[in-house]
Amino acid sequence: MKKVGLIVLAAFIGGAAAIGAYKLLERRDDGMSIEEKQKVLFASNPVKISSAGSVDFVQAAAAVSPAVVHIRTTFNSSSSDRSGSPFDMMEDLFGGGGRRSRAPRAASGSGVILTPDGYIVTNNHVVENAEKVEVVLSDRRKVVAKVIGTDPNTDLALLKVDENNLPVVKMGNSDNVQVGEWVLAVGFPLDLQTTVTAGIVSAKSRNIGILARNQQPTQQQFEEYQRTGKRPVLTNTSIESYIQTDAAINPGNSGGALVNANGELIGINAAIASQTGTNEGYGFAIPVNLAKKVLEDFRKYGAVKRGYIGVTFVALDADFAKELKVSDNNGLYVKEVVPNGGAAAAGIKEGDIIKKVEGIEIYDSPDLQEKIGRLSPGDKVQLSVLRDGQLKNISVTLKGDDSLGAAVKPALAGKPTGNTISKLGASLSPASAELKSKFGLKSGVVVTGIEPGKAFDSLDIPKGLVITTVNGKPVNSVKDVEAALPISKNGMTTISGVGQNGNNYTFSF
The missing domain is CATH 2.30.42.10 (PDZ domain)
Known part of the structure; x- marks a missing residue:
């Protein structure tokens, strides 16, 4: 009887401590960081779920799903730099379709609630240029969100909704993530309701070049361009160090949670590697340890202090x-x-x-x-x-x-050499006899430089590619390339060549 009494007393003290800590959290809202709020919340309310080694994801999915939200955005017609969905940055890189002339009227993505009072993390490309951002909570309520800060360099954004007592995903430590570890991706893919997929971490510290391609000129550079007509040279300030996973991620998962088997947030889903624009094996998530600093800067300053x-x-x-x-x-x-x-x-x-x-x-x-x-x-x-x-x-x-x-x-090892073909956005030089001999080629020009935002960049044609034919015509010089470009069928240009790895490639556009 005495033992039962001690158990009841311990439970009462634990419950009182949890309630007291949460009330303290509410009172100290203005002085606490997002991470401090998380520490108070989860120290007072430890989540007892399966260990990282378990293959049973039921508890982790149940703990995380209520705190992953559906984000819907609307745009005005003047947002001409937008395309058919907020995932075009993924589609453009991995072959899901080209840019369109009109902006979307609406699009959607996912987000993760980090604090009970409504701070939500998502991707910058989900909310960029949005006129209105609406969040659909797990209980189907719709609330309008305020954008606190956005950062194209990491593709992160922080939102705030005026709600309290919201479910929260516990932030983990992405430095501890190991290749081969089980993970779950939670979000709203293809406009479906909350969806959980499982896979493993297949690589860490992946740089896929997706953010650098979306680099925009500063206001000063833009004004200089207007005055002089000289195209600005953009400095690559993007930070890509993705967690790569084979958990199924599709358009709509952007901004959603990548969690370990403990239900701890280790990454924010951001991109996919695909030839079709939908899942074909690999997804990429922003490490949560990088996100912590960026999000806290948003909360304090409204922008990143880097x-x-x-x-x-x-x-x-x-x-x-x-x-x-x-x-x-x-x-x-x-x-x-x-x-x-x-x-x-x-x-x-x-x-x-x-x-x-x-x-x-x-x-x-x-x-x-x-x-x-x-x-x-x-x-x-x-x-x-x-x-x-x-x-x-x-x-x-x-x-x-x-x-x-x-x-x-x-930096690239050396500056681009050769002559530039502006319509292709590439610098080309004749292939040396040694290089032709290496790959057994009779013709070839080497891609020595690529201009961001132009044709070769959009097609992901790599620097170092040896172009052997253009529209079926062998090429050995820049003049050969320029002469072969107009010889196209049905308005399509086809370029064939050999990569530095010896593989054959063909690009049509």
Whole structure:
């Protein structure tokens, strides 16, 4: 009897603590961050669900589904830069169709509730240029949402609805996510009601180039273009370090939850790899640890306060290492140090190879950019750089883009060479005899540069492709290409070539 009494007393104290903590959460609303609210909420109300090793997703799905919402957006007719759905950035990249001339009247996506008082995360491309954003809650209520902040560089947006006592998804730690781990994707694909799909994490730190293609000029660049007619050179400030999963993700899942088997939010679903515009195997989610910083900046400032190292770099591999005449195949080779940037002040030099950030080995640009993307101007970051065969630890104080004038961005190994064909948006050079011999070719011109937003960029024709024929005609020079372009059938141009991997490719447009 005494034991039963102790159990009842413990339950009473636990319940009282939960209620008291939640009331404290309500009273301290203005002074608490989104993550602090989550800690109070889930410390007081621990969610007891299956372990990460379980293949039973029933409890995780039940815990998450009520807090994933349907987002519906409407646009006015002047939004001419929009296309048929908010997922065209995925469709354009992976072959789901071309741009259309008219803006949509309506579109939809998903969102994840993070706090009981109505903060909701979604993708920037779901709400971008929307005239009205409406959220459909799990109980079928419709509420109008206010856009607190948007960031095209990470494709994140934060919304706020005037509601209380809403269900919440617990934020996890995306750094702990492992390849092979079970995950669930929750959202509203293809305008269906709440849908849960399962898969595994198939890769981490994926950069698929989707955000860089949607980079827009600044207002200053646009005004300069209006005055001079000179096309601006856009700096790539996007941050892509996606979690890749084979859980089925379709248009409509954008902004929805990617959770582990514990029901913890590890990513915000953002894109798919597809030739049709619908699921064909791989989806991509923004890591929640990157999202935490961006969302908190939205809540505090309405915009992202991003810090930059102040270098341009290229990720090393065997080919680049040979071209740059360096012996190391791993790390980020510093191509340029921006004057007055944090790297310059810390003593980083051109030719340095960044090997580690905060003691963690890095191999490609997403490894560095995601970690820097979580920091703010004034924050310090420890870099390990290889110089003259010696590893040096250097502390860099990050600077904001207003004082720096340039972002941390990947650089191509060398500038485009050859002549540019403006209608294709590409620079071409005759293929060398050595290159033709390597692939057994009788003709060929090499794509040495690609202009963002033009034909080759839209078709994802890679730099380094050896074009062998245009509209069936062999080409060995830029003049050959220009002469072959008008010889098309039914208005279609067909380009065939060989990639650096030796595979044959054909593009029609």
